[in-house]
Amino acid sequence: MIWDWAFAFEILPVLARAAIVSIEATLIGFALAASLGLVLAVVRIAVPWTGWTISVLVELIRSTPLLIQIFFLYFVFPKFGVVLDAFTAGVLAIGIHYAAYCSEVYRAGFDNIHRGQWEASIALNLSSWTTFRDIIIPQAIPPIVPALGNYLVALFKETPLLSAIAVLELMQTAKIIGSETFRYTEPTTLVGLFFLAMSLVSAALIRSLERLLNRRTMR
Amino acid sequence: MTEQPMVRFDNVSKRYGALTVLDGLNLEIAHGEKVSIIGPSGSGKTTVLRMLMTLETINDGVIWVEGQPLTHMERNGKLVPADLAHIRKIRAKIGMVFQSFNLFPHMTAMQNCIEAPITVLGMKRADAEARAADLLDMVGLSEKKDHYPSQLSGGQQQRVAIARACAMRPKIMLFDEVTSALDPELVGEVLEVIRKLGREHDLTMLMVTHQMGFAKEFSDRVCFFHAGKICEQGPPNELFGAPKNERTRQFLHAVLEAG
Numbered sequence: 001m002i003w004d005w006a007f008a009f010e011i012l013p014v015l016a017r018a019a020i021v022s023i024e025a026t027l028i029g030f031a032l033a034a035s036l037g038l039v040l041a042v043v044r045i046a047v048p049w050t051g052w053t054i055s056v057l058v059e060l061i062r063s064t065p066l067l068i069q070i071f072f073l074y075f076v077f078p079k080f081g082v083v084l085d086a087f088t089a090g091v092l093a094i095g096i097h098y099a100a101y102c103s104e105v106y107r108a109g110f111d112n113i114h115r116g117q118w119e120a121s122i123a124l125n126l127s128s129w130t131t132f133r134d135i136i137i138p139q140a141i142p143p144i145v146p147a148l149g150n151y152l153v154a155l156f157k158e159t160p161l162l163s164a165i166a167v168l169e170l171m172q173t174a175k176i177i178g179s180e181t182f183r184y185t186e187p188t189t190l191v192g193l194f195f196l197a198m199s200l201v202s203a204a205l206i207r208s209l210e211r212l213l214n215r216r217t218m219r
Numbered sequence: 220m221t222e223q224p225m226v227r228f229d230n231v232s233k234r235y236g237a238l239t240v241l242d243g244l245n246l247e248i249a250h251g252e253k254v255s256i257i258g259p260s261g262s263g264k265t266t267v268l269r270m271l272m273t274l275e276t277i278n279d280g281v282i283w284v285e286g287q288p289l290t291h292m293e294r295n296g297k298l299v300p301a302d303l304a305h306i307r308k309i310r311a312k313i314g315m316v317f318q319s320f321n322l323f324p325h326m327t328a329m330q331n332c333i334e335a336p337i338t339v340l341g342m343k344r345a346d347a348e349a350r351a352a353d354l355l356d357m358v359g360l361s362e363k364k365d366h367y368p369s370q371l372s373g374g375q376q377q378r379v380a381i382a383r384a385c386a387m388r389p390k391i392m393l394f395d396e397v398t399s400a401l402d403p404e405l406v407g408e409v410l411e412v413i414r415k416l417g418r419e420h421d422l423t424m425l426m427v428t429h430q431m432g433f434a435k436e437f438s439d440r441v442c443f444f445h446a447g448k449i450c451e452q453g454p455p456n457e458l459f460g461a462p463k464n465e466r467t468r469q470f471l472h473a474v475l476e477a478g
């Protein structure tokens with residue numbers, strides 16, 4: 001028999017615990033990506049001379065595979081005295097990687113704000129911090145929620161890369177179960193189904209968030 | 220000591236690349252004076268206001284506000300380009316109303332009017348709201364205070380924008396063609412608010428306008444701009460009644476022809 005229901009139910013609790021690790025990595029990673037990305041996009045505008053450096057940094061991060069960045073943080077950083085546990089190193093790498101993508105999304109959002117909004121802010125003598133916080137960001141974010149949401153789902157689907165540094169997330173757990181029992185069908189299928197379900201759920205959540213924001217921002 | 224002019228452009232030039240937009244502008248505006256700027260499109264009228272509002276940097280000269288340099292600051296007895304802190308201190312005296320209103324679309328009329336008083340002047344919310352309520356009353360929009368800009372007509376939006384600028388208690392108000400984006404039937408209500416502002420507040424006003432009738436009736440002085448220079452200026456009855464310069468005559472003729 002190819003599919004063993006009893007075995008599938010047996011490994012379910014172990015996979016469920018691993019799923020929590022995957023979700024944690026996703027949420028922490030995305031929180032990092034969304035906030036660091038915003039900081040990069042804001043600094044690029046607020047402190048013009050950083051523009052070139054930030055562009056190069058973003059380009060560098062986007063042009064190298066995430067897996068290499070994960071390895072770098074986990075295996076190379078300790079050589080410089082920065083020792084991180086696997087989960088921290090992995091989540092940090094994912095967060096930084098996606099921050100580069102998010103910063104471009106924010107940038108597009110800022111570019112879409114009419115010049116008159118900045119000029120009115122200057123005429124009212126608002127500080128640049130207040131201008132971003134109260135005027136620019138609240139208008140720039142709602143239209144880019146779908147794009148940020150897509151990156152949330154993409155990030156989630158890349159968390160199996162953490163298995164490469166032995167973080168006990170879903171993929172790594174499935175691998176271990178497989179190597180111990182020589183049964184890969186059930187764990188691999190269950191993990192795949194879990195990703196499918198979570199991706200669909202997040203997509204639905206993002207769509208309703210989008211609708212909520214559209215209703216709240218009067219235009 | 221004689222009283223300092225409220226604003227003084229001292230030999231100010233503005234260039235965009237090879238294009239000289241303003242060429243050695245000298246202009247003094249007295250405390251409380253109402254000055255209208257007229258002239259053909261592209262003659263540099265908007266640029267004058269934008270430089271004073273510090274939306275544009277200048278290439279030469281110095282702009283002074285109440286005897287203090289705006290574009291520069293004094294260091295060891297010499298004028299050096301101003302830093303942001305200095306600019307923010309001086310530009311607190313200046314407010315501006317734009318052709319395209321530029322209200323914050325995600326804020327109600329009331330929120331538009333209290334944002335800067337709270338975050339810049341550090342006013343308490345209740346005080347800021349009381350001041351904003353008075354100003355919205357002045358512009359005749361008390362009952363629209365909880366409306367978003369998208370729920371207001373162009374004339375109403377522009378009146379909110381005027382209240383918002385006034386909430387910062389500027390000494391100088393700049394108006395850049397504030398009725399040009401409005402449907403003709405809405406122009407009157409905005410001009411009426413500006414008249415009232417001129418009567419009831421101790422404000423120095425500098426306005427770019429195509430409303431010749433309003434400029435004539437409202438201003439103490441009218442400046443006719445042509446190709447980045449003041450071609451002719453004087454009291455409205457003189458400039459409109461007996462223009463001395465040929466260019467002024469041509470311009471006024473063309474404008475009156477168009478109605």
Ligand SMILES: Nc1ncnc2c1ncn2[C@@H]1O[C@H](COP(=O)(O)OP(=O)(O)O)[C@@H](O)[C@H]1O
Nearest residue numbers: 235238240258259260261262263264265266267
């Ligand atoms: N950002 C800019 N870059 C290049 N040229 C500009 C810019 N802003 C204004 N100009 C030019 O400066 C001239 C004066 O513009 P402006 O002050 O807006 O004229 P006005 O308000 O009298 O119509 C115009 O020729 C315009 O094309």
Ligand SMILES: [Mg+2]
Nearest residue numbers: 264265396427
């Ligand atoms: Mg103009």
